[in-house]
Amino acid sequence: SAVISQKPSRDICQRGTSLTIQCQVDSQVTMMFWYRQQPGQSLTLIATANQGSEATYESGFVIDKFPISRPNLTFSTLTVSNMSPEDSSIYLCSVGRLAGSTDTQYFGPGTRLTVL
């Protein structure tokens, strides 16, 4: 498995501002993903963070709103830009394609974002 940490664990932000969420893994991983979980809902994939290249976004999510960086194989950031109350969610980082368990994905603890 992998140990995944996210910062911040939670934040309360004002409308129109931006927040950058960090995801750190204790080992090099091939794939990193960012998911959103709205209150009481399931998880929805925002994008796949690609090391050294632009992220691959799912339908309904755009780079201007959710810019993602992945400078190396253990770290990624997700920025939620120009926030509105509808962005209040839990944002989760996950990792996959670990050696010995190529299909398994592990999740970080999440970042709980409240936008006022």
Next chain:
Amino acid sequence: QQQVKQSPQSLIVQKGGISIINCAYENTAFDYFPWYQQFPGKGPALLIAIRPDVSEKKEGRFTISFNKSAKQFSLHIMDSQPGDSATYFCAASISGSRLTFGEGTQLTVNP
């Protein structure tokens, strides 16, 4: 189609009983089916997973049953305990890529 349908939405079971959660999928390209357990304020934790070449997988009190022809799979929790009270998500993926999640089942195990 990429959807995974999960039922029931909520489930209440007495301690010692069997909890059963069902999922159905459409995309026959899915080749990996994990179940995640999520407690309030925590990230989802992998519980158990199965591939379509196996009809059943058991780990402790948790069993996945898989019916490839019906495109359905289910999670059985034997001897359910109050500590099992959580939200459970089924999911599916192709070759370890993006996960498609079911809607989730909130399980309550009464003492």
